[in-house]
Amino acid sequence: MDNTTRSERSRNLVIQAALTIIARDGAGKLTLDAIAREAGISKGGLMHQFRSKGAVLQALLEHQVEYFEKFSGDYMANDGAASPEPHLTTQIEVAREAISQPQSVAFAILGAIGEEPGLLSMFRDIDASKLAAIKAEAADPEMATLRWMAARGLLLSALFGLCPLSDEEREQLFDHLRDSKRWETLARAAKKRSTKK
Known part of the structure; x- marks a missing residue:
């Protein structure tokens, strides 16, 4: 070897x-x-x-980033590209996948952040780039941002053990967040209501 x-x-x-x-x-x-x-x-x-322990914590986070970057790339290549909003759809699926990971991964991330809060900057930079791609492809950037943040909220509430939803209810919400046609219909209806006033 x-x-x-x-x-x-x-x-x-x-x-x-x-x-x-x-x-x-x-x-x-x-x-x-x-x-x-x-x-x-x-x-x-x-x-x-x-x-140092900090170096181990950073490696844990980098390990997770690598895993989800690979997941994201594979999803985008295979399933996301068919979506009218491929970056948004992919990031919603990344949040869904993160919930399915063993809790030890969530604890590792939380533990690393608790020990070294500065490590969060790595995630902020990655998230800023993901959000820019989501907004760039969206017909309604604010709605796309809202959908992405809702998926992130589902993820974080599940990781912290605060989610009052069953697994089935959470999966259904992820499906709704992915459904671009549903959101286009809502946006058109809202626009129609605002022009009638």
Whole structure:
């Protein structure tokens, strides 16, 4: 096994160990010693890959970003391109997919943000670019933004365990948010009402 492959394998072991610790014990128990023990590697080997706990937290977030960027690209190529608003439809599906992830992923993200609030800037930059693409393709940029933010609200309320909806109700709302024709009809009806006044 070459050094690059060994290094990537060690990196993945560390990420999976960190996810396991956060899910099982909570973000407060995530230490370099605990990660090394869980991953079955020496602390020195861990620190060769990650110099600090912050570096591990950043790797967790980057791991999630990579996963969802791949999901997004695959969805856009296969299903989203047929939509009149492909970027919006894709991002709604990304939110739906994020809910289906194991809770350990959500805890990892929350744990990382709690430990290193500055890591949020990575998500703000990504979200700003996603929103710009959504607005650029939309006939009604405000409505598209509202739909995207509603999907994000469903995601966040589920991740925080605050969503009062059943899984079926939440899925139905995601379907409604994706349905561009429904929103076009609502926009036309609202416009018609405003011109009658």
